[in-house]
Each structure stands twice: as structure tokens, then as C-alpha cells.
Amino acid sequence: MDRFVSNTINRVDKKGRVSIPASFRAVLGDQSKLHAILSVERPVIEAGGAEFLESNLQRLSQMDPLSEEYEMWSFCLVGDADELKIDTEGRIILSDQIREHTGITDQVAFVGRGHFFQLWEPAEFQAYRERARDAVRKMRRSLGAGNTQKVSDFPTGSARSDPSGSGEGQS
Amino acid sequence: MDRFVSNTINRVDKKGRVSIPASFRAVLGDQSKLHAILSVERPVIEAGGAEFLESNLQRLSQMDPLSEEYEMWSFCLVGDADELKIDTEGRIILSDQIREHTGITDQVAFVGRGHFFQLWEPAEFQAYRERARDAVRKMRRSLGAGNTQKVSDFPTGSARSDPSGSGEGQS
DNA sequence: TTGACGCCCATAAAATCCCATGATACTCCA
DNA sequence: TGGAGTATCATGGGATTTTATGGGCGTCAA
Numbered sequence: 001m002d003r004f005v006s007n008t009i010n011r012v013d014k015k016g017r018v019s020i021p022a023s024f025r026a027v028l029g030d031q032s033k034l035h036a037i038l039s040v041e042r043p044v045i046e047a048g049g050a051e052f053l054e055s056n057l058q059r060l061s062q063m064d065p066l067s068e069e070y071e072m073w074s075f076c077l078v079g080d081a082d083e084l085k086i087d088t089e090g091r092i093i094l095s096d097q098i099r100e101h102t103g104i105t106d107q108v109a110f111v112g113r114g115h116f117f118q119l120w121e122p123a124e125f126q127a128y129r130e131r132a133r134d135a136v137r138k139m140r141r142s143l144g145a146g147n148t149q150k151v152s153d154f155p156t157g158s159a160r161s162d163p164s165g166s167g168e169g170q171s
Numbered sequence: 172m173d174r175f176v177s178n179t180i181n182r183v184d185k186k187g188r189v190s191i192p193a194s195f196r197a198v199l200g201d202q203s204k205l206h207a208i209l210s211v212e213r214p215v216i217e218a219g220g221a222e223f224l225e226s227n228l229q230r231l232s233q234m235d236p237l238s239e240e241y242e243m244w245s246f247c248l249v250g251d252a253d254e255l256k257i258d259t260e261g262r263i264i265l266s267d268q269i270r271e272h273t274g275i276t277d278q279v280a281f282v283g284r285g286h287f288f289q290l291w292e293p294a295e296f297q298a299y300r301e302r303a304r305d306a307v308r309k310m311r312r313s314l315g316a317g318n319t320q321k322v323s324d325f326p327t328g329s330a331r332s333d334p335s336g337s338g339e340g341q342s
Numbered sequence: 343t344t345g346a347c348g349c350c351c352a353t354a355a356a357a358t359c360c361c362a363t364g365a366t367a368c369t370c371c372a
Numbered sequence: 373t374g375g376a377g378t379a380t381c382a383t384g385g386g387a388t389t390t391t392a393t394g395g396g397c398g399t400c401a402a
Contacts, residue, residue: 111250135243137211
């Protein structure tokens, strides 16, 4: 297991602690801290271990250090980030900054995204999930409209599974 | 045998476990977990082993990582998925997410789809199967109307092929 | 001195392992 | 070729181990 996959909702205790899902801890290995940044697009936190931090720095290194672009990115990716210590039981304490940015109060949705994972306020996550599924459904259909080929290989809802193409009406 | 073929209905026990059909386990080899995604089109789960996961990631890798398109797809294929551990007896336990999405309660229809397979609530599966067969029949007819040639190559007998096709009596 | 934070222990619920059983399908031999 | 012996499989259930979560303490720093 080397990627963050799937999602789980965990509770935040009175001390402000939350358990990182066991499967995510497995990916992190023995690392004792998490690198977390505030998404500039959505009310979500994106986090990961050293590898995640590296990939961000990597991106910065490809920009001109004197550019405005670099200044902004670096500010967000490094300056406006958090280092969260992972305690003995595999829990972290969310900073005020994180809580304000996400709206998280007593529950956190951990969502695997491959080489990093996200922290959402459950309701926000649910809403976003629906938007995403909707968007994907539309993309598949527009693809399928003129070209069955491409779509045919896609599982997820396989447009091909129902040769008719009419087989919608899924209750 | 290296593809998932045919279908079977298995019981979900009190602990929420279901046996993966032996023939599917044979295809999975010694893998101990299943990658499962919620279809965006229908109340069905699509699952498979590492190969299945890879094919999805492969697809993602062809998109621009910064695009909205990529964001949506990766969210659904990775974040909104499940990793199901296969126990020593070749069983898995279905997540709440899966049960909600499919309507599965005490029985699961495993349907082979080649390089992946699906999990349906039996009644939904039955209904879908009939719609699909219906659709195919119509297509054949419309094809046959003006052109016998093409159709003639089709095995099609699907209509008569009771060997597996109408395998109703799900023994 | 008062918190915030790290570490340790406790515990209920959930996940996993291990062994048992009934039912089939399959083999092999008289 | 009939049929008993055997292997495979789906399924159950008890025992064990993980997990997530709660709470107690001591420490270090304002």
C-alpha cells in the first residue's frame, strides 16, 4: 500500500485531537509529522508526509525565484502551511487556522487523493462529492456521445455496459 | 482463466461478510485487497485487483493534473473509492458507503465484466439485465432491417443462448 | 500558575483470523 | 457406470487483534 485511497470520517475529541485513519498511517510509515497546506481553491486542507512536501518544493524550484509567481506560490505552499505532529496513537491536533479555513468542528472527513490526502468538513465533503460525481457523469456522456470507444474502457459506470445507451433510468 | 466472467449471487452474513466467487478469486491470484469504485451512472460497484486500479490511474495520467477534469475524475476514482481487504477465506466486508450506493442488504450479485467485476443488489441486477437484453435485441433488429450481413456475424444467439445468458434460475 | 501539549493507559466497537459444517462438484475404481 | 470417497466452496461463529476515542498526568513555557 503506497497511496492514499478512500475516505473516512473521524471524530474530533475535546482536546481537539483526531485519529488519522489506519490505512493512511500505513502509507505514512514511521513519519511523525504531517505537512499540510490550505487549498486556495476550496475549504479543504491538503496534507501528506515528506513526499508531499517534496513534490511542492519541486514545483517551486521550477519557477523563477524573483518572479511574482514564485513569491505567491511559495507564500502559500510554505509560509501558509502547517506542520502537524502525529502523537503516539496516530492522532493530530488541528490548528485554528485549519479549523477556520475548513469549517471543521467535531468531525473530519479524510479523503485519499493518491500521493496526498484531504481534510474536509463532512458536509462540505458530501456536497463536493456530489458535484464531482455529477461532473464526471457529464464528461462521460459528452465523450460517449460522439465516441463510444474511449469511454468504453472506463469502468465507472461503463457507458458500454448498457449497449442501448438508453439504459438510464437508474432508479 | 484470467478474466472475470459470469455471475453469481452470494449471501452477506451477520458480520457483513460476503464470499468473493471462487472463480473471481482465481483471477485475483494472491492479492489481498480489492479496489472498488462507485459507478457514477448506476447503483453498482465496480471492482478489481491491482490491475484494475492501475488501469484507472493510467487513464488519469493522461489528463492535465491541474485541470478541473482531472480533479473531478481523480476525486471519484481515488477519493470516493474503497479498498476492501480480502480475509483468509476470500471474503470481504462491504462498507456503509457501498451498501448505501447499491442498496445491497443480505445478498450480492457478483457480475464479471472482463478486467473488473460488479457488485449489484440482486433485484437491481435482474432489472438491469432485462433492460440490457432488451436493448440489444432492438439494436440487432434495427441493424438487421437494412443489413443482414453485419448481423449475421454476431453470435447473438443471445436470445436463445440459455447456456449462460438467461441463466435465470440462479440456482 | 495556568494552559497547551506530549505520553501513557483504558475500553468498546470493528476488523481479522481460525476452525467447523453442510452442500456440491469431482474423481476414481470396482 | 453407479456410487462411495474426496476436494472445493460458501457460510457460520468464537476467539483475538486493531482501531478509534476518551481521559489522566506530568512537563515546559508564558
